[in-house]
Amino acid sequence: MMGYMGKRFKRENAGDLLFRVLALLFGLSILAITFGIIFELWINTSLSREKFGLGFLWSTDFNINKGEIGALTVIYGTVVTAVIAIILSGLVGIGIAAFLVEIAPRRVNRVVGFLVELLAAIPSIVYGFWGIFALAPWLGEHVVPAIKSALGWLPIFAGPYVNASVFTASIVLAIMILPTVAAISRDVIEAVPDSQREGMLALGATRWEMFSRAVLPYAKNGVLGALILGMGRAAGETMAVTLIIGNNTQLFTSLFQQGATMASVIANDFGEAHGLFLSALLEIGLILFAITFLINVGARLLVWVFFRDPRGGVRV
Amino acid sequence: MTALAAASVVVALVPLAAVLFYVAFKGAAAWNKEFFTGLPTLFGSGGGVANGIVGTLITVALASIIGIPIGVMAGIYLSEYGTGRLGSLIRFVADTMTGIPSIVAGIFIYGLVVLNTGGYSGFAGALSLAILMIPVIARSTEGVVRLVPDSIREASLGLGIPRWKTIVRVVVPSALNGIVTGVLLSVARVAGETAPLLFTAFGSDYFNLNPFKGPMPELPLQVYNAARSAYQGVIQVGWGAALLLVLMVLVANLLARLAFRSPGGGR
Numbered sequence: 001m002m003g004y005m006g007k008r009f010k011r012e013n014a015g016d017l018l019f020r021v022l023a024l025l026f027g028l029s030i031l032a033i034t035f036g037i038i039f040e041l042w043i044n045t046s047l048s049r050e051k052f053g054l055g056f057l058w059s060t061d062f063n064i065n066k067g068e069i070g071a072l073t074v075i076y077g078t079v080v081t082a083v084i085a086i087i088l089s090g091l092v093g094i095g096i097a098a099f100l101v102e103i104a105p106r107r108v109n110r111v112v113g114f115l116v117e118l119l120a121a122i123p124s125i126v127y128g129f130w131g132i133f134a135l136a137p138w139l140g141e142h143v144v145p146a147i148k149s150a151l152g153w154l155p156i157f158a159g160p161y162v163n164a165s166v167f168t169a170s171i172v173l174a175i176m177i178l179p180t181v182a183a184i185s186r187d188v189i190e191a192v193p194d195s196q197r198e199g200m201l202a203l204g205a206t207r208w209e210m211f212s213r214a215v216l217p218y219a220k221n222g223v224l225g226a227l228i229l230g231m232g233r234a235a236g237e238t239m240a241v242t243l244i245i246g247n248n249t250q251l252f253t254s255l256f257q258q259g260a261t262m263a264s265v266i267a268n269d270f271g272e273a274h275g276l277f278l279s280a281l282l283e284i285g286l287i288l289f290a291i292t293f294l295i296n297v298g299a300r301l302l303v304w305v306f307f308r309d310p311r312g313g314v315r316v
Numbered sequence: 317m318t319a320l321a322a323a324s325v326v327v328a329l330v331p332l333a334a335v336l337f338y339v340a341f342k343g344a345a346a347w348n349k350e351f352f353t354g355l356p357t358l359f360g361s362g363g364g365v366a367n368g369i370v371g372t373l374i375t376v377a378l379a380s381i382i383g384i385p386i387g388v389m390a391g392i393y394l395s396e397y398g399t400g401r402l403g404s405l406i407r408f409v410a411d412t413m414t415g416i417p418s419i420v421a422g423i424f425i426y427g428l429v430v431l432n433t434g435g436y437s438g439f440a441g442a443l444s445l446a447i448l449m450i451p452v453i454a455r456s457t458e459g460v461v462r463l464v465p466d467s468i469r470e471a472s473l474g475l476g477i478p479r480w481k482t483i484v485r486v487v488v489p490s491a492l493n494g495i496v497t498g499v500l501l502s503v504a505r506v507a508g509e510t511a512p513l514l515f516t517a518f519g520s521d522y523f524n525l526n527p528f529k530g531p532m533p534e535l536p537l538q539v540y541n542a543a544r545s546a547y548q549g550v551i552q553v554g555w556g557a558a559l560l561l562v563l564m565v566l567v568a569n570l571l572a573r574l575a576f577r578s579p580g581g582g583r
Binding site: 013015016018019020022023024026027028029030031033034036037040041043044091092093094095096098099102103112114115116118119121122123124125126127128129130132133134135175178182206207208211229232233235236237238239243263266267270281282285288289292293296297300 | 317318320321322323324325327328329331332334335336338339386389390392393394396397398402403405406408409410411412413415416417418419420421423424427428431447450451454478479480481483484504505507508509510511514515536539540542543544551554555558561562565566569573
């Protein structure tokens with residue numbers, strides 16, 4: 001944009017040079033912070049990495065007293081809660097996006113969009129507080145009995161329901177990532193060219209057919225990106241999960257059992273951790289950072305690819 | 317299809333209403349003089365969050381002082397000088413960093429500052445919050461500054477005004493509304509953050525007006541402690557603190573959006 005002007009000046013005046021260097025330094029600070037985090041976490045986890053090695057990733061031990069710690073139980077917990085959350089909020093989020101783009105008049109679009117953004121503004125700790133004291137008992141009274149009577153034979157719904165459980169935590173997570181999924185899905189669906197819609201409608205399709213057979217397939221990459229991004233948010237969510245999931249580092253089989261995620265175990269156990277345990281917790285933090293970083297990169301690449309080349313090469 | 321889509325909207329708005337009404341209802345019941353002026357109690361009833369309110373204000377203010385200049389300048393870099401490959405790299409990394417778990421910022425500062433300077437502090441908390449603010453402010457600033465039409469830049473340069481002065485005195489003021497919006501939204505978000513503070517400010521049951529020495533009480537941490545308490549009285553205070561937190565964040569959010577009412581541009 002302004003680059004060509006820079007080449008025109010053979011000798012920049014002092015003010016311009018100073019400012020450009022200053023701006024560059026501040027820009028580089030972002031890289032410095034990112035690499036600083038990776039570097040510092042790597043160094044501070046040397047104790048744990050040396051003791052456990054790569055096996056840390058798939059060990060299910062979690063016995064602090066015996067000094068045997070592995071990350072698998074919390075990785076498992078993170079993945080399960082994030083997947084359930086994205087399934088629930090993906091359906092609702094795409095529905096909201098469809099409503100906002102295909103159906104709603106402009107004013108409704110703005111109001112509903114604003115309200116969904118309000119959902120995102122509520123602090124995580126408040127979701128946790130509300131989740132454990134208000135939602136969990138309500139679920140126990142009104143939703144769980146219905147699930148138990150219809151699907152109680154399934155192993156994932158086995159056992160008695162307690163307020164602090166994987167089930168409740170996943171639902172609260174779904175609520176929390178909904179704004180992210182809905183917002184990106186809306187942008188993506190809005191970007192689908194009208195020619196696709198008109199073509200489908202001209203063939204006599206219903207609105208639903210137009211949406212499911214023309215719009216969604218076209219927006220595939222972008223919507224997938226939105227879902228993955230939502231999953232990344234769910235994986236990194238700490239306070240709400242810590243208060244609701246029960247913090248039991250086990251490979252739970254039923255959703256009504258308690259569990260733990262990477263973020264929740266760090267928040268829960270950090271206070272009294274020393275030495276090897278502390279190092280192990282930091283290593284879990286490093287793994288969490290790596291996973292969410294990769295998820296974010298992958299998701300943004302997908303969304304970026306969609307906005308540039310929606311059908312991977314086929315431009316309409 | 318209309319029914320399904322409309323149903324999704326309802327499904328989304330029901331929890332929003334549920335959270336807001338429940339927190340408002342329970343929280344307002346906890347608001348009394350002692351709540352706003354007293355210190356937390358560990359058991360029994362009563363107690364307040366006065367130290368947390370002050371602590372949060374101090375910490376967020378300090379985080380803003382650190383994070384806003386860095387974030388805005390980084391955004392200006394990305395917009396005005398960031399057309400090359402380095403700019404793309406920084407942009408991509410900044411985008412990704414807007415999504416990192418806040419707890420990672422906390423344990424990073426814990427290792428960097430708390431372990432090395434011997435203790436929890438409000439300053440460490442402010443640093444961890446600033447890390448969360450910087451990428452978000454950078455990207456939002458870039459977005460708004462980019463919108464300033466090139467004609468304005470060219471007119472200024474055409475008058476012989478040096479490039480740096482063009483940016484500082486012409487471009488940025490045009491984009492100021494949008495920059496302020498982005499900054500306010502970012503401040504609103506970090507004001508409610510809890511996880512990073514667990515490892516940096518740590519929280520306290522007493523007043524602390526010095527952010528550089530000793531654990532700093534924080535409102536979100538007090539909500540967290542209340543949630544884990546067995547005493548109804550303490551939980552009650554937690555509801556009040558949760559309501560206060562939600563109000564602070566919502567007001568900042570609304571302020572940010574209203575400040576954007578008259579979009580910047582054209583002088």
